[in-house]
Amino acid sequence: MQNQGTQGSSQPAISTVNRGTIQRWSRTLIPTSKEAPSDAESPSHRLLARGGYIRRVAAGVYDYLPLAWRVLKKVERIVRQEMDAAGSSELFMPVIVPHEFYAGTKRDEAYGPLLFSLQDRKGNPLHLGPTHEETITELAAGSVSSYKQLPLILYQIQTKFRDEARPRAGLLRCREFIMKDAYSFHMELEGAGGLNDAYDAMYRAYVNIFTRCGLDFTVVEAESGPIGGSASHEFMVNCDSGEDTILKCPASGYAANVEKCEIGERAAPSRGYFVGEPSGALEEVHTPGCPGIEDVVAFMKVKPQNMLKSVLFKVQSTPEQQAKYGDEYILAVVRGDHDVNEGKVRALSECAEIVLADPAEANAKGFAIGFVSPRAAVGKKGVLVLVDRDAAIGFDDATGKPRFWVTGGDRKDHHVKHFNWQRDLGKDPLAAHHQGPGSGGLRGEDCFLMVGDVRNALAGDPSPRAAGAKLVAQRGIEVGHIFKLGTKYSDAMGFAILDEHQQRRSVIMGCYGIGVSRTMAACVEMSHDENGIVWPLPIAPFHVIIVPMKGEPDSPAVRIATDLAEKLSAAGFDVLIDDRDERPGVKFKDADLIGVPIRLTLGDKALAEGSAEFKLRSDTQSKGELVKLESVVERCLAAAR
RNA sequence: CGGGGUGUAGCGCAGCUUGGUAGCGCGUCUCGUUCGGGACGAGAAGGUCGAAGGUUCAAAUCCUUUCACCCCGACCA
Numbered sequence: 260m261q262n263q264g265t266q267g268s269s270q271p272a273i274s275t276v277n278r279g280t281i282q283r284w285s286r287t288l289i290p291t292s293k294e295a296p297s298d299a300e301s302p303s304h305r306l307l308a309r310g311g312y313i314r315r316v317a318a319g320v321y322d323y324l325p326l327a328w329r330v331l332k333k334v335e336r337i338v339r340q341e342m343d344a345a346g347s348s349e350l351f352m353p354v355i356v357p358h359e360f361y362a363g364t365k366r367d368e369a370y371g372p373l374l375f376s377l378q379d380r381k382g383n384p385l386h387l388g389p390t391h392e393e394t395i396t397e398l399a400a401g402s403v404s405s406y407k408q409l410p411l412i413l414y415q416i417q418t419k420f421r422d423e424a425r426p427r428a429g430l431l432r433c434r435e436f437i438m439k440d441a442y443s444f445h446m447e448l449e450g451a452g453g454l455n456d457a458y459d460a461m462y463r464a465y466v467n468i469f470t471r472c473g474l475d476f477t478v479v480e481a482e483s484g485p486i487g488g489s490a491s492h493e494f495m496v497n498c499d500s501g502e503d504t505i506l507k508c509p510a511s512g513y514a515a516n517v518e519k520c521e522i523g524e525r526a527a528p529s530r531g532y533f534v535g536e537p538s539g540a541l542e543e544v545h546t547p548g549c550p551g552i553e554d555v556v557a558f559m560k561v562k563p564q565n566m567l568k569s570v571l572f573k574v575q576s577t578p579e580q581q582a583k584y585g586d587e588y589i590l591a592v593v594r595g596d597h598d599v600n601e602g603k604v605r606a607l608s609e610c611a612e613i614v615l616a617d618p619a620e621a622n623a624k625g626f627a628i629g630f631v632s633p634r635a636a637v638g639k640k641g642v643l644v645l646v647d648r649d650a651a652i653g654f655d656d657a658t659g660k661p662r663f664w665v666t667g668g669d670r671k672d673h674h675v676k677h678f679n680w681q682r683d684l685g686k687d688p689l690a691a692h693h694q695g696p697g698s699g700g701l702r703g704e705d706c707f708l709m710v711g712d713v714r715n716a717l718a719g720d721p722s723p724r725a726a727g728a729k730l731v732a733q734r735g736i737e738v739g740h741i742f743k744l745g746t747k748y749s750d751a752m753g754f755a756i757l758d759e760h761q762q763r764r765s766v767i768m769g770c771y772g773i774g775v776s777r778t779m780a781a782c783v784e785m786s787h788d789e790n791g792i793v794w795p796l797p798i799a800p801f802h803v804i805i806v807p808m809k810g811e812p813d814s815p816a817v818r819i820a821t822d823l824a825e826k827l828s829a830a831g832f833d834v835l836i837d838d839r840d841e842r843p844g845v846k847f848k849d850a851d852l853i854g855v856p857i858r859l860t861l862g863d864k865a866l867a868e869g870s871a872e873f874k875l876r877s878d879t880q881s882k883g884e885l886v887k888l889e890s891v892v893e894r895c896l897a898a899a900r
Numbered sequence: 901c902g903g904g905g906u907g908u909a910g911c912g913c914a915g916c917u918u919g920g921u922a923g924c925g926c927g928u929c930u931c932g933u934u935c936g937g938g939a940c941g942a943g944a945a946g947g948u949c950g951a952a953g954g955u956u957c958a959a960a961u962c963c964u965u966u967c968a969c970c971c972c973g974a975c976c977a
Binding site: 290292293294295296297298299300308315317318370373389390392419421423424425427432438440491740742770772808809841842843844845846847848849851860862863864872 | 901906910911912913926927934935936937938939968969970971972973974975976977
């Protein structure tokens with residue numbers, strides 16, 4: 260799914276219609292430096308700081324200097340063109356969100372300290388918008404009164420505020436950042452474009468935007484998370500230093516966030532789930548102060564894949580769901596080297612609302628948190644046990660031996676080894692276990708087991724989309740995220756209008772975000788070398804940097820540079836003239852650092868034969884080619900194609 | 901929120917152990933020599949040492965409090 264989709268509106272990077280800008284280094288502010296601030300670690304942070312793009316004002320708060328602002332404006336321009344082409348309209352909402360807007364959605368509580376809060380002079384609580392679902396729903400509710408006005412897609416590009424617990428990596432995780440946020444409104448009607456149409460249009464627009472920005476990216480299926488809603492995709496810049504892990508199937512192109520990624524059919528054990536003789540007598544081991552897998556692994560010297568990890572959730576379903584199944588707790592059991600996936604636990608159990616059980620409460624119920632084994636569920640009504648396929652093994656097909664398991668001892672500071680599903684569960688797991696959801700008949704009984712997929716996918720797991728293929732992991736930086744929201748916000752804020760049958764219905768919504776400032780940083784992460792940034796042409800602050808060797812204002816080189824700049828500008832190029840009276844080495848180093856894609860050097864030798872030296876920033880090998888002055892524009896246009 | 905660390909000139913750092921009123925490199929300014937990959941020489945400007953309180957004749961240095969910032973983790977439309 261890399262760079263997939265249409266190249267939609269294939270705008271050239273260089274507009275020959277509009278004149279480009281010309282700036283002189285000496286007359287703008289580009290404070291480059293040899294050394295980055297000591298707190299800058301990630302490449303984008305270091306290079307943007309060293310290149311004079313950004314300057315830290317406070318934790319996670321940055322000045323955007325002229326170079327950065329030019330890049331951001333170019334990203335924004337592409338965003339606007341594609342958003343407009345996709346049928347949405349730009350507007351601009353306030354940064355300030357009155358506290359009462361959260362009355363219906365309770366997101367002030369959901370956000371908690373992430374929400375910047377302030378008071379006006381009368382003491383009324385206000386917030387700085389972390390995102391604008393409430394504001395726009397409020398706006399739409401007050402101004403959209405007929406289904407005939409739908410569908411409607413609105414967007415803005417604006418500063419967002421989130422008081423992150425830990426801002427990091429410069430622009431990649433900020434407290435104040437620039438975001439494009441879009442919202443769509445729908446009523447599913449015969450023959451009218453619904454949420455799915457808008458979602459698809461936004462998906463295509465995003466593919467176009469990131470493609471045009473010159474980014475190498477992957478679209479992944481994602482969890483919709485606390486913002487709510489049903490479907491969601493993330494747009495990830497492919498980059499090893501990225502914070503997020505994504506999994507891809509090379510055969511089918513399937514890609515997903517680790518939180519969301521499905522796992523293909525895992526071979527069932529030859530003798531069936533849970534079947535197998537004990538590997539030895541059940542033996543209790545004193546493991547003082549070792550509640551975690553790592554602790555036990557180190558203490559008992561066992562491999563994590565030989566451990567069973569049991570995670571207890573408390574069910575907070577609606578009364579109807581509660582009546583249907585009667586579950587109070589869910590015990591998810593996975594192998595020690597695997598992680599329980601809450602979304603998959605929800606899906607398999609059909610319990611929409613679950614939270615990690617409170618340790619104190621669970622202990623009171625007889626679950627020794629940190630030392631829980633599947634046995635803890637035996638004899639307790641209302642406990643659903645979900646066992647991951649890789650954990651429900653009694654006989655090891657690979658070694659031909661009984662499976663050796665270490666698991667909790669169900670009392671503090673104790674574990675057991677030689678756990679065996681059939682022997683130690685105290686009842687026949689085969690009789691109790693059912694595969695898959697929907698078999699709810701026995702739910703609510705004592706220790707009901709289900710086998711299924713309840714863990715995070717890992718590299719090497721079977722692909723869910725192509726038989727025989729294995730998932731591979733890679734890192735990415737999230738620069739875009741689209742959601743189908745459904746009626747979460749319209750319900751919460753009472754946004755309902757009449758449909759053509761005069762039925763009052765909640766308006767259906769979608770929301771679509773792009774981290775504009777993060778996109779700039781992600782691009783640097785993706786595209787740089789040891790000398791500096793290597794901008795893709797479409798979002799480079801300048802397309803061409805002209806470097807006259809002799810920098811005095813009246814030197815012939817500077818005059819020729821000015822002349823060249825005029826011609827390039829007329830052809831649509833943005834040109835930076837390095838007119839500083841600096842030594843050549845300084846200018847070359849700085850040109851590489853700030854990453855302008857095309858460099859034209861005007862030295863004595865080249866000028867003597869009426870030429871300039873042409874060099875691409877991305878081409879680290881060549882020493883540049885001599886191009887006749889009258890052919891320079893043509894040469895640059897060829898490079899821009 | 902847990903763990904670790906740092907605050908001294910625009911940037912990078914030393915000085916703190918053993919108190920005596922601040923120094924180095926880069927950058928900046930002036931003059932001269934230089935000029936194709938971060939030049940050289942001479943001179944100059946720039947800091948209430950994060951803040952507050954305390955100990956002391958005397959605090960960048962010791963003590964207390966506090967603030968800010970960074971890294972790892974938890975968390976994260």
